[in-house]
Amino acid sequence: MTDSAIRTPCHAGPAGRTLVDSLAVRSAGPRPASIHFPGTGQRIDLAAVSEAAERCARHLRLAGVRPGEVVGLLAAPGPEFFVGFFGLLRAGAAVSVLPSPVGFAREGPLRAQLQRIVATARMRFVVCDAGLEAFVGELGALCPGLTVLRPRTSGGGGGPVLPEVRPDDLAVVQFTSGSTGRPRGVALSHRNVVAGLRAIAESAEMRSHERLVQWIPLYHDMGLFGLLSHLLGNGEVHLFAPQAFIRRPVEFLRHVSECRGHLVTGPNFGYELMLNSLRPGAADGLDLSRWRLAFNGSEPVSAALPEEFAARLGPAGVGPSVMYPVYGMAEATLAVTFPRPGSVPRVVALDGAALAAERGVRRADAATARVKRVVSVGRPVAGMDLRLVDGDGRRCAPGELGELHIRGESVTSGYHEDPEATRAAFDGPWFRTGDLGFVLDGEVYIAGRGKEMAVVHGRNYFPEDVESIARETPGVFRKRCVAYAGGGGAEEDSGEHLGVIAETSQPAESHQELADVIHQRIIRELGALPVRVHVVGPHWLTRTTSGKWQRLRAKRRIAAQETARETTQEAAQEAAQEQEDR
Structure with missing residues (x-):
């Protein structure tokens, strides 16, 4: 299944062949995009990020960071994160954004998880901001040979010559977020990431005048790649700390109203938290009329949410097409399927008993006792091919449940330093997602994870x-x-x-x-x-x-x-x- 439809003109995400090139192009423009941090009042634009990242890269090379090696980045949402991220890329290293000890994680289990990531990636360095030095120092004590660095930017333009960064160089290693076993790092080249970011920007019809308001963590694939797709298309970003959103979701909504935000990203539970925290009549004082897309992914989308979301926030100007159920994964540099922007989410009612008994996809009727409602996640994004295969390896026809396989330029070539997991993940050129789904009327529906069924x-x-x-x-x-x-x-x-x-x-x-x-x-x-x-x-x-x-x-x-x-x-x-x- 291939979606070759031409989208309406928009800025197409990154403008270069690598993330480094793309930053250079966007930062040199007459009005480089800015990143705002409402929690601290800080702000930085892409020109300042580019200049600081260049100096940071030279310090990193002097500290011993080598081109091609994987370096951890652990920083709160702030200017230092972006300087460290692009500084590492400019130094020729690959970045692994590590989960932070704030938000959902508990420090004990998180430290153990990071130990496993450091060992798996054979990390020699972790770059962190000032606020997390103590935590990373404790991690360093548990990981012999690990050196903690700050994203330094002082000094002039002297220092070592920086390497040329090529499209097939490793750019990002995105590790799984599970708490047990050996973590798997999704290996993504600059070519993969640039293709994935363009697919997001094109398929969602993002525009450079729009504002993205985000709370989802940057160590999450949706947080990192969703933000980069807009930022490297020269779009303005407003970035909240995750814990600030969890504690005060209504304040987040107020900021979307005040800054006239157009785009928001997050998982299903985040939108439910917004609605559950909103008192009756509270939406009347908000102006959310500019809100165009509420990307909803990373976990199953509740079938009741799109309608409730539009009903509760309708008085503030939110229309029925704002809720935007999407499907993606780190292995695809995030985006796999998106609905057509402006379309109202489609929900189908299935015969749950038929699905349970024989994996049969049948629409429910008046006599159906058990109904399973599933939300459409749209069509393959630009550049993505998709197929569904049953347990015998047979290609599924429309309306049949099967495992989703994907291929495209944004899809990973495998897992870092893990050839066994890489071999198991592919069927020839096709990546096995492990998710079960079906196609109805040309749109993809996800029924659930195969291994969790x-x-x-x-x-x-x-x-x-x-x-x-x-x-x-x-x-x-x-x-x-x-x-x-x-x-x-x-x-x-x-x-x-x-x-x-x-x-x-x-x-x-x-x-x-x-x-x-x-x-x-x-x-x-x-x-x-x-x-x-x-x-x-x-x-x-x-x-x-x-x-x-x-x-x-x-x-x-x-x-x-x-x-x-x-x-x-x-x-x-x-x-x-x-x-x-x-």
């Missing part, structure tokens, strides 16, 4: 479907719950159960009652099937550094607790038996 007695269940039932149960804390394949107990069962973990702030003596209610709701909606529900306290569940629920980690924690509980019970029984024998 639970197979129970031959029927297929996606975690999101189970979670959507459990989270609406009264008593579930802030709708926080996860579902996964397997019972989650001490024994492994090859996915023959559905496990559910739900948070609650209720006292421990009521946990079993809440578990029973959740269990009954799931059975009523999905039919008779083995389900184990675990109720835990508030904030027990964790997210990845990019904000996704850590389902596998939650399952393992529950399994460990079950094992510990059984071991304790067995020990108590043995002790009681010994006492009785005496």
Whole structure:
């Protein structure tokens, strides 16, 4: 499936063959774009970034940074991030933007994750800003041979000669955000990244006069590449710290109103947080009439959100076409499919029982007992080819569920220093996404992750479907719950159960009652099937550094607790038996 449609004229993202070239071109223009940081009041334009990055690159070369090596970058949203990012690229290095100890991450698990990333990438250097020196210093103590650098910009134009940066040089290594196992680093050349940024800008019809307002972290692929696609097209950017948005999402909306923002990026839960924090009538005082696209990706899009978003923010000038469900991944330099700008999100109602029993894509009718609503994520972006393949390797026809495979100039050539994972990821020139989807009326719909799908007695269940039932149960804390394949107990069962973990702030003596209610709701909606529900306290569940629920980690924690509980019970029984024998 190829989308060769010509988009309306717009600035087409980067103007050069590399990120370094593109910065040089955009910074030399009469009105270089600026980056604003509302939390601190700081501002920097591309001309200043380019000049400082050049000096930074010379300092980095003097410190021993070599062309082609991977260097970590850990910085808060501010001028130092952009100076460090482009300084590393100008020095010929590849950048790996590392997750920060603010936002979703907890310092202990994050430090362990960064240790694994440093070892996997064989990093010798991490560049950080002043506010994170202490944290990175502790990381350096745990990683022998790791040197911490600041993005220095003092001094003149002297120093070592900087290398020529070529399109096929490694530019970015984007590491997975999971918390266990060996991290995988998506290797992206300058050619990959430039192609991906152009695809985003062209397919979303971005324009240089528009303002992007963003809170999603820069270590997230959506945060980094979404921002660069607009910035290197000479578009203005307003960048919030993630924790500022999480704490005060309404303030973020107010800023979109005040600066007359056109573009916003984020995952589904971010938009839900906006709406849940908005008091009745609060939208009346906002002017969001310039808001053109609300990019919604990185996690499944709630079928109810587009309509609710337009209804709640309509009084502020938000139209029904602003919500913009998209599909992408780091391996594609983010963008895979986008809707046509200006189109209202399409939602199809499917027969959930047919999908579970035979992976059949059938539209629901009046007699359908179980309905699964799925949101369209549009068509392949410019330069992207897409196919769907079933379990036997057969090409799927429209309306058939299959795994999505992609190819194009923006698609990675593999994982850094991991040939085994690279071989497993490709079928010839096609990259296996691991996502299951289908095409209806020329548009792509994502049903869920193949590896997360639970197979129970031959029927297929996606975690999101189970979670959507459990989270609406009264008593579930802030709708926080996860579902996964397997019972989650001490024994492994090859996915023959559905496990559910739900948070609650209720006292421990009521946990079993809440578990029973959740269990009954799931059975009523999905039919008779083995389900184990675990109720835990508030904030027990964790997210990845990019904000996704850590389902596998939650399952393992529950399994460990079950094992510990059984071991304790067995020990108590043995002790009681010994006492009785005496």
